[in-house]
Amino acid sequence: MADRPINMANVFKVLGDEKRGKIIRMLASNADELFCVSDMAKKLGISQPAVSQHIRILKSIGLLEENRKGFRVFYTINLDVFREFKDKFDEMYKKAFKKCPYDISCDKCSHKDC
Numbered sequence: 001m002a003d004r005p006i007n008m009a010n011v012f013k014v015l016g017d018e019k020r021g022k023i024i025r026m027l028a029s030n031a032d033e034l035f036c037v038s039d040m041a042k043k044l045g046i047s048q049p050a051v052s053q054h055i056r057i058l059k060s061i062g063l064l065e066e067n068r069k070g071f072r073v074f075y076t077i078n079l080d081v082f083r084e085f086k087d088k089f090d091e092m093y094k095k096a097f098k099k100c101p102y103d104i105s106c107d108k109c110s111h112k113d114c
Contacts, residue, residue: 006088014061019044020054024063027077034067034074
């Protein structure tokens with residue numbers, strides 16, 4: 001993820017789905033357990049194809065990693081990417097309460113001083 005800029009609008013869009021939030025919570029709060037698609041489908045009460053679709057979307061922003069064991073694929077949270085999102089959010093939060101010295105619609109607002 002570090003080789004490309006983070007599009008926070010896309011991150012919020014991906015994380016804004018309730019089922020994806022539950023998948024993240026399940027994986028993050030049970031880091032000592034392994035979960036495959038069928039495990040998540042049972043716990044969430046949704047179909048395996050639905051879980052697979054959510055996983056595909058979470059992987060698209062780099063948040064999930066897959067680990068193959070035989071014919072099964074288990075998923076874990078990519079903590080480095082998760083921390084990167086948190087850091088970016090924290091930076092955005094701080095800037096939200098800092099007065100912008102420029103017109104908010106100008107290109108200068110992408111500078112670090114704003």
